[in-house]
Amino acid sequence: MKVTVNVTCAVFVYLVYCDVGLANYSLECPEISHWKIRAGGVCNITDKYHCLxxxxxxxxxxxCxxxxxxxxxxxxxxxxxxDGYLCPANRYMPFNLKSNMTKGCIYAKSKCNDEGQxxxxxxxxxEDVSCMCDFLNGYAFIQKPKNVCFxxxxxxxxxxxxxxxxxxxxxxPDYGCITYKLVKTQPLDSHKFQCHSCQDRTLPETSDRMTSVSPSLSVISSTCIETVPCNIRTLVAQFILIMMMVLxxxxxxxxxxxxxSGCWNEDEGNKQNYTSNKIRQTVETNEKNSTELAKTPVDDNLTVGAREQNTTRILKQHIENSIKVADYFIINCEHYTILQFFDGVKLQGKFERKPRILDMxxxxxxxxxHLVYIDADNRSIVVRxxxxxxxxxxxTFTHEPNRLAKIDDTTVGVIYKKELHIVIFDVCKMERLFSYSIAQDSIVECDxxxxxxxxxxxxxxxxSDKIHLYRCKLDEPKEKAEVSNFAASFKEKFDTARRLTHVTVFKGGWQSxxxxxxxNDKKLTSIGQEENFIDDHTGQNRGLQNVRAIGATEQRVYAATSAxxxxxxxxxxxxxxxxxxxxxxxxxxxxxVEHTRGLCIHLDKDYIYIALSCVIKHDDVVLVFKFKPNNTFK
Incomplete structure (x- = not known):
C-alpha cells in the first residue's frame, strides 16, 4: 500500500508540474487586489510593484x-x-492600461457556440468576438441587435x-424571409443584401515575437492586431490534465x-512492473492518438472539395508563372535590400478575383x-x-475604390471611381470613420x-479632376466638405494631373x-502651399514616361513610370x-512589364523604403525594398 501511495504522489507531483509549465502559470503571483499589500514587502514604492x-x-x-x-x-x-505581448487568442484587452495594474489580458472572448450561433x-x-445566426439553417436573432448583421x-x-x-x-443573410425564386438561379453572393452571405470566421492570431512598449503609447487611441496562427497550449494542458487524472x-x-484479492504480497516487484507497463502503454496510446488528431486538417469552409481543387489550380498556375525578381528589376544603387516580393497568387489570397492595385x-x-493598398477589382482595402x-x-467597400492618400499612421482618405465621395478610413480598426459627399456644383467641370x-x-x-486642383476642408463634427479652387491661375497648365504628393520644407517657416x-505632358510641377508657382520640369524622356505615381522626400522626387x-x-x-x-x-x-500601377515611399531612420506595384504576365505584383538615401547611383 505504501508503494501505491508513493506512485500516486509522484504522478500527482508530475501532473502539477506539467500543468503549471504548459499553462505558464505561477502559484506565487498574488491576486490583483493583494498587490498593494504585497508591494509593501517587496518595493519601497507601491506603484513600482509588478508581477508579470x-x-x-x-x-x-x-x-520593482x-x-x-x-x-x-x-x-x-x-x-x-x-515589453508588450499580444493577448492569447481566447482573451482580449479592450483599453490601454499600465503595466502595474494587471498581469494579463482581462476579459475572456465569447465563443458564439449557443444554438444557431x-x-x-x-x-x-x-475587442470581443461578434456573433451571427446561422441563417442558412433558418436561425435568426431573438432580439434585433444594434447592427442587423451581427x-x-x-x-x-x-x-x-x-x-x-x-x-x-x-x-x-439579413434574416428576412425572401421568395425562393429570387435566389434559386443565382448564388446569394450575387444579391445585394446588407449583410455578407458568407460570414468571416477568421480567428485573431497571436505572435511569439516581442514588441517593445514605449511610455508614449498612452496617447495612442487605436490599436492594430495582426493575424497569426492560433495558440493551442491551453488545450494541450487541459488534455494532459484529463489524461493524468484518468491514470x-x-x-x-x-x-x-x-x-x-490477497495478491498484493505475491511478487510485489512483478506487479509493480506490470502496472508500470500498463501505464506506459496507455500513455503511448494516448500520445499516438493526440499526434494523429493534431495532424488531422481542420477546415471551416463548407465546400472542402471545391477549395482543394481551387488551391491545386492556383499552385499549378503559380509554378508555371513564377517570377524571379532579378529577371525583371534592376535596382541602380550601391547598397539595397529586397524586403518582399508579392506575386499574383500571394496578393490574391482568399479573394475571388485577381487583384488590381491602384494606390499604396x-x-x-x-x-x-505596414503596406496599405486598395484593390479595385475586389473593392477592398488591404493592410499587410x-x-x-x-x-x-x-x-470591403460598397463602391470601387480609385485612389487613397495617407493622412497619418492610422488613417487614410479613399476616393471612389467616378464618384464625388471621400471616405476617411481607420487602418488599425479597419473601419470607416467619416464619409463626405461633395456637391456637384463644387467641382463643375468634373465629369x-x-x-x-x-x-x-x-x-x-x-x-484633382485631371485638369483642375481643388482645396478641400473637412468638418468632422458636421461631416461636411468645403471645396474651393486651388491654384486657379494654373488652369491651362495641366492635361492629366492625377498624381500628387507633397513634402514639408523650411522656407522662412515650415510649409508644404x-x-x-x-x-500626357510629361511634366512635374511644384506648387507652394499658398498656391504660388515654384518650378516646372518638362522632358520627353523615360524619366517622365506615363507617370503612374509619385513620392517625395526633402531633396528628391520619385516617379513610377512605364520604364x-x-x-x-x-x-x-x-x-x-x-x-x-x-x-x-x-x-x-x-x-x-505590361503596366506600372503605383509607388509609395517611407523614411525610417537611415533608410528609404519603396514599394512598387506593376503588372507582369497579366498579374499584379508588388516589390518592396530599402536603400540608404545617401547612396550614389551606379
Whole structure:
C-alpha cells in the first residue's frame, strides 16, 4: 500500500508540474487586489510593484520598476525590460492600461457556440468576438441587435431561434424571409443584401515575437492586431490534465483490486512492473492518438472539395508563372535590400478575383511598417505587414475604390471611381470613420469624378479632376466638405494631373511643397502651399514616361513610370540636376512589364523604403525594398 501511495504522489507531483509549465502559470503571483499589500514587502514604492510573466524563464516573476503604458490588445511581460505581448487568442484587452495594474489580458472572448450561433468576425485582440445566426439553417436573432448583421455578446443578447418562413421562402443573410425564386438561379453572393452571405470566421492570431512598449503609447487611441496562427497550449494542458487524472484513477483501482484479492504480497516487484507497463502503454496510446488528431486538417469552409481543387489550380498556375525578381528589376544603387516580393497568387489570397492595385502607402504601427493598398477589382482595402508572412487584414467597400492618400499612421482618405465621395478610413480598426459627399456644383467641370487625392493634414486635402486642383476642408463634427479652387491661375497648365504628393520644407517657416505629375505632358510641377508657382520640369524622356505615381522626400522626387522608377532632385521645390543629368533611374525594368500601377515611399531612420506595384504576365505584383538615401547611383 505504501508503494501505491508513493506512485500516486509522484504522478500527482508530475501532473502539477506539467500543468503549471504548459499553462505558464505561477502559484506565487498574488491576486490583483493583494498587490498593494504585497508591494509593501517587496518595493519601497507601491506603484513600482509588478508581477508579470517572464518568457525567458517561462514563469511569473516579481520585480520593482516604473510602470509603463501598453495598448489595447496587448499585455505586459517582463523580459529584462517591460515589453508588450499580444493577448492569447481566447482573451482580449479592450483599453490601454499600465503595466502595474494587471498581469494579463482581462476579459475572456465569447465563443458564439449557443444554438444557431456562428462567429461573425474575430479579428482583433482588442475587442470581443461578434456573433451571427446561422441563417442558412433558418436561425435568426431573438432580439434585433444594434447592427442587423451581427451581435456583440458582451453588450447585448445574441440568442438565436429557428425562424419559420413560408414553403416558397428561405431566410436571407439579413434574416428576412425572401421568395425562393429570387435566389434559386443565382448564388446569394450575387444579391445585394446588407449583410455578407458568407460570414468571416477568421480567428485573431497571436505572435511569439516581442514588441517593445514605449511610455508614449498612452496617447495612442487605436490599436492594430495582426493575424497569426492560433495558440493551442491551453488545450494541450487541459488534455494532459484529463489524461493524468484518468491514470491516477486506474492506479487506485488496480491497487484496491489487488489488495482485496490477497495478491498484493505475491511478487510485489512483478506487479509493480506490470502496472508500470500498463501505464506506459496507455500513455503511448494516448500520445499516438493526440499526434494523429493534431495532424488531422481542420477546415471551416463548407465546400472542402471545391477549395482543394481551387488551391491545386492556383499552385499549378503559380509554378508555371513564377517570377524571379532579378529577371525583371534592376535596382541602380550601391547598397539595397529586397524586403518582399508579392506575386499574383500571394496578393490574391482568399479573394475571388485577381487583384488590381491602384494606390499604396506605408504606415507605421507598433514599430512595424505596414503596406496599405486598395484593390479595385475586389473593392477592398488591404493592410499587410510585409516583414512577416501572415494573412493581411481586409475590408470591403460598397463602391470601387480609385485612389487613397495617407493622412497619418492610422488613417487614410479613399476616393471612389467616378464618384464625388471621400471616405476617411481607420487602418488599425479597419473601419470607416467619416464619409463626405461633395456637391456637384463644387467641382463643375468634373465629369469623371475625383481622380487624385493628397492629404496635407487630417482636415485639409488637395483633390484633382485631371485638369483642375481643388482645396478641400473637412468638418468632422458636421461631416461636411468645403471645396474651393486651388491654384486657379494654373488652369491651362495641366492635361492629366492625377498624381500628387507633397513634402514639408523650411522656407522662412515650415510649409508644404506640392508636386503634380502630368502624364500626357510629361511634366512635374511644384506648387507652394499658398498656391504660388515654384518650378516646372518638362522632358520627353523615360524619366517622365506615363507617370503612374509619385513620392517625395526633402531633396528628391520619385516617379513610377512605364520604364521603372526615376528620381529627380529638388531644393525646396526648385528642380536641380543629378550628376549633370536631369534625372536618374533608380529602378529599370529588365524584361517586359505590361503596366506600372503605383509607388509609395517611407523614411525610417537611415533608410528609404519603396514599394512598387506593376503588372507582369497579366498579374499584379508588388516589390518592396530599402536603400540608404545617401547612396550614389551606379
Amino acid at each position: 510573466y517572464d518568457p525567458n524563464i517561462e514563469k511569473f516573476t516579481e520585480f 520598476d516604473s510602470p509603463k503604458d501598453y495598448t489595447a490588445g496587448y499585455k505586459a511581460v517582463h523580459s529584462g525590460n517591460i 456562428l462567429v461573425y468576425h474575430n479579428r482583433s485582440l482588442a 451581435c456583440e455578446p458582451s453588450m447585448e443578447d445574441c440568442s438565436c431561434y429557428k425562424k419559420q418562413c413560408d414553403e416558397t421562402e428561405i431566410l436571407s 491516477i484513477a486506474v492506479i487506485l483501482y488496480i491497487s484496491i483490486i489487488l489488495f482485496i 502607402c506605408f504606415v507605421e504601427i507598433h514599430n512595424d511598417i 505587414v510585409f516583414a512577416i508572412d501572415i494573412e493581411p487584414r481586409t475590408e 469623371g469624378g475625383i481622380q487624385g487625392i493628397l492629404a496635407l493634414s487630417r482636415t485639409e486635402l488637395i483633390l 511643397v506640392i508636386f503634380v505629375a502630368d502624364e 521603372g522608377i526615376s528620381v529627380f532632385r529638388h531644393e525646396k521645390g526648385l528642380f536641380k540636376k543629378i550628376d549633370d543629368a536631369d534625372y536618374k533611374m533608380l529602378v529599370d525594368y529588365e524584361k517586359h
